[in-house]
Amino acid sequence: xxxxxxxxxxxxxxxxxxxxxxxxxxxxxxxxxxxxxxxxxxxxxxxxxxxxxxxxxxxxxxxxxxxxxxxxxxxxxxxxxxxxxxxxxxxxxxxxxxxxxxxxxxxxxxxxxxxxxxxxxxxxxxxxxxxxxxxxxxxxxxxxxxxxxxxxxxxxxxxxxxxxxxxxxxxxxxxxxxxxxxxxxxxxxxxxxxxxxxxxxxxxxxxxxxxxxxxxxxxxxxxxxxxxxxxxxxxxxxxxxxxxxxxxxxxxxxxxxxxxxxxxxxxxxxxxxxxxxxxx
Amino acid sequence: xxxxxxxxxxxxxxxxxxxxxxxxxxxxxxxxxxxxxxxxxxxxxxxxxxxxxxxxxxxxxxxxxxxxxxxxxxxxxxxxxxxxxxxxxxxxxxxxxxxxxxxxxxxxxxxxxxxxxxxxxxxxxxxxxxxxxxxxxxxxxxxxxxxxxxxxxxxxxxxxxxxxxxxxxxxxxxxxxxxxxxxxxxxxxxxxxxxxxxxxxxxxxxxxxxxxxxxxxxxxxxxxxxxxxxxxxxxxxxxxxxxxxxxxxxxxxxxxxxxxxxxxxxxxxxxxxxxxxxxxxxxxxxxxxxxxxxxxxx
Numbered sequence: 001x002x003x004x005x006x007x008x009x010x011x012x013x014x015x016x017x018x019x020x021x022x023x024x025x026x027x028x029x030x031x032x033x034x035x036x037x038x039x040x041x042x043x044x045x046x047x048x049x050x051x052x053x054x055x056x057x058x059x060x061x062x063x064x065x066x067x068x069x070x071x072x073x074x075x076x077x078x079x080x081x082x083x084x085x086x087x088x089x090x091x092x093x094x095x096x097x098x099x100x101x102x103x104x105x106x107x108x109x110x111x112x113x114x115x116x117x118x119x120x121x122x123x124x125x126x127x128x129x130x131x132x133x134x135x136x137x138x139x140x141x142x143x144x145x146x147x148x149x150x151x152x153x154x155x156x157x158x159x160x161x162x163x164x165x166x167x168x169x170x171x172x173x174x175x176x177x178x179x180x181x182x183x184x185x186x187x188x189x190x191x192x193x194x195x196x197x198x199x200x201x202x203x204x205x206x207x208x209x210x211x212x213x214x215x216x217x218x219x220x221x222x223x224x225x226x227x228x229x230x231x232x233x234x235x236x237x238x239x240x241x242x243x244x245x246x247x248x249x250x251x252x253x254x255x256x257x258x259x260x261x262x263x264x265x266x267x268x269x270x271x272x273x274x275x276x277x278x279x280x
Numbered sequence: 281x282x283x284x285x286x287x288x289x290x291x292x293x294x295x296x297x298x299x300x301x302x303x304x305x306x307x308x309x310x311x312x313x314x315x316x317x318x319x320x321x322x323x324x325x326x327x328x329x330x331x332x333x334x335x336x337x338x339x340x341x342x343x344x345x346x347x348x349x350x351x352x353x354x355x356x357x358x359x360x361x362x363x364x365x366x367x368x369x370x371x372x373x374x375x376x377x378x379x380x381x382x383x384x385x386x387x388x389x390x391x392x393x394x395x396x397x398x399x400x401x402x403x404x405x406x407x408x409x410x411x412x413x414x415x416x417x418x419x420x421x422x423x424x425x426x427x428x429x430x431x432x433x434x435x436x437x438x439x440x441x442x443x444x445x446x447x448x449x450x451x452x453x454x455x456x457x458x459x460x461x462x463x464x465x466x467x468x469x470x471x472x473x474x475x476x477x478x479x480x481x482x483x484x485x486x487x488x489x490x491x492x493x494x495x496x497x498x499x500x501x502x503x504x505x506x507x508x509x510x511x512x513x514x515x516x517x518x519x520x521x522x523x524x525x526x527x528x529x530x531x532x533x534x535x536x537x538x539x540x541x542x543x544x545x546x547x548x549x550x551x552x553x554x555x556x557x558x559x560x561x562x563x564x565x566x567x568x569x570x571x572x573x574x575x576x577x578x
Contacts (some may be wrong), residue, residue: 019384022376023393029408029453030396032419036411047422093300096293103290108297110568115308117564119514121533122557125318125540125550126311129328149307156300181292210401212517213533217541228403232521244411251404262399263392270395273458274465 030255037248044245058249065243067222068250071230075254078140078226079208082147083201089148090155090200091193095185097156098163099171109160116153120213123149131218142218143226147211151204158203158272162196163189199272202265206258227254312557319551325544338551345551353527354535361444361531362512365451370505372452373459378489380460381467398457406521409450413437440528447519447529454518455511459504466500467493506567510560532556 035051036044037058062068097105127146136142166189174184190197212228219225225233231250234243262269319338323331338344345351380391397405412419413436421433436446470493478488516533523529525538536556540549 015379015382015384018375019379019390022379023390025453026394026397026457029405029412030400032412033408045417047417047419049419089300089303092296096296100289100293102293112304113568114561114564115304117510117560117567118308118312119533119553119556119560121514121516121536122553122560123308123311123315124537124553125323125546126314127307128540129314129318130306130311132328146307148303149311152300152304152307181296185296206399210403212401212403212521213537217537228401228517231407232403247407248411251407255400255404258399258401259396262395266388266392266395270461270465273461 030259033248033251033255037245037252039245041245058245059253061243062246062249062253065246066230066234066250067225068227068230068253070223071225071227072253074140074224075209075226075228078143078147079205081144082151082208083204085144086148086151086155086204087197087201089152090159091185091190091197093156094159094163095181095189097160098166109157112153112156115149116157118149120150124213124217127214128217137218138220138224140219140224143208143211143215146214146218147208150211151207155200155204158200159193159196162193166192195268198265199268202261202269203272206261209254209258315550315557316554318546319554321547323546323550325541325546328546331547334547338548339555345548345555350527350530351535351552354530354532357444357529358513358515358531358533361448361451361515361529362509364444364448365455365512366505366508368448368452369456369459369508370501372456373504374463374501376456376460377463377467380464394457394460396457397454400454402454402517403521405450405454406518409446409453410437410522413446437523440526443523443526443529447522450522451512451515451518455508459508462504462507463497463501466497466504469500470496503567506563510563510567513560513563514556532559 035048038051038054038056039048040053040055040057043052043055096102097109127149131137131142131146134142134145136145170188170192171184174188179188210228211226212232215226215229216232219229222230227250231247231254234247234250318331320333320335321331322334322337334341336344340346376394380387380394400408413421415421415433415435415438418433418436420436421430424430425433434442436442478492483491514533515531516537519529519531519534520537525534525542530538532552533556536549536552538549539545539552543549
């Protein structure tokens with residue numbers, strides 16, 4: 001243990017001050033949203049730094065004054081279906097890309113990486129026409145379909161990286177036993193891919209749950225809206241009187257599950273995010 | 281025999297790839313080509329199907345994009361926003377990553393706390409901040425007044441001179457965690473010996489950072505920077521919800537959507553979208569070159 005000197009004490013205090021500042025900056029807006037959501041509408045306009053009262057009126061209000069329950073259900077439905085479809089397409093494609101050598105594989109991977117860089121706005125008018133042509137306008141199916149453009153590339157990418165690492169012997173043994181490729185994927189590889197599937201599924205879920213531009217453009221009525229659009233368009237009696245209490249309650253309701261997911265799956269999420277960018 | 285086996289394997293590969301490729305063609309390739317094509321017509325949202333071919337008029341014509349002051353201001357805003365946010369986020373992200381590489385009690389908790397802004401949906405963060413930045417009842421004005429940094433309440437989300445500051449502030453809050461994670465990942469891959477050698481030699485930590493750490497993590501940080509820049513350049517949600525379609529924070533995506541949907545000029549808006557696409561495509565090529573991504577090589 002090094003001796004305790006004044007310089008050391010100052011250094012350590014400064015370090016913890018920095019840590020404190022980082023945590024405060026990161027957490028404060030969410031803390032303040034919770035604090036505001038627990039106030040009555042008259043208390044809302046007094047500025048407080050600490051909780052004053054526990055009033056759940058806004059949490060009742062957000063469901064009473066808005067089709068918020070429908071919005072939540074829509075978001076959940078769209079996110080879950082998007083995750084399932086992209087995992088199915090992702091796992092099958094990743095098997096081909098990771099385990100089989102064939103001509104054009106590198107180019108294909110490059111193209112998939114390229115698609116993940118597409119700005120959503122660049123496909124908006126074409127996608128709008130597609131959605132119209134398929135009769136999906138103002139229908140949740142339009143969202144599941146269009147979300148594939150950002151969930152699919154990174155699902156394929158991360159699963160391919162993961163599958164490449166699996167031992168060759170497993171597959172060879174299965175082939176000798178006469179297993180078809182479909183059996184190899186579903187019976188041999190899938191059980192081993194739990195971590196990768198959880199990571200990619202989680203990231204796809206969060207991306208679909210948070211998406212705004214497509215949801216705003218391809219849905220029209222409250223019954224088809226997802227949560228982000230619902231919150232963005234929540235309005236009060238007049239344009240200048242936003243129902244801040246309700247909006248904050250809605251924000252907390254939508255964010256809480258995500259914060260819990262992040263706390264539980266912290267390591268998985270970090271490894272999934274960095275797999276896409278750093279390791280390339 | 282071996283030849284037939286490998287041919288079989290190739291057939292299996294394409295069979296397993298087809299569903300994914302069909303979906304990707306449907307949701308990426310087709311809409312993109314369609315957007316580029318629409319950009320060469322005078323299509324209108326209400327009658328998309330009877331549009332007339334106008335060539336490059338939407339770009340170079342009299343009322344074309346290249347002559348539109350608002351478009352150029354959107355280009356400037358986007359680049360300015362990208363430059364500001366990405367550089368601030370890189371510096372702050374590196375500081376946070378350096379803090380998180382040290383072992384101290386409660387580190388896991390701090391790391392989880394830092395991830396919270398990343399997990400909050402963009403629309404929700406825009407709303408949270410728009411409440412905090414409220415000119416009359418906002419806590420930001422209150423705090424700054426108490427500390428004495430401002431003399432009177434500021435209209436953070438209404439005053440044209442302050443809009444960009446607010447947008448940059450919220451984006452930095454939201455995206456710095458992502459940057460910190462990427463830098464942290466790079467730091468954790470560094471060999472420990474360098475530090476130990478430097479420590480024994482009694483080199484000042486700041487000097488160690490600039491002479492040893494930074495050069496080693498630079499490639500990874502560069503990739504992260506370009507990755508972030510690609511994201512920043514297409515920003516839409518945050519500005520749309522926090523500010524709306526105001527000229528002083530209008531970015532290329534906001535401009536394109538306004539033309540497409542609000543003004544219903546699908547042809548003109550598609551031309552703007554196409555230009556944004558080519559800018560991003562150019563940067564992507566840079567990304568791939570800088571990242572030196574090794575694909576399918578084994």
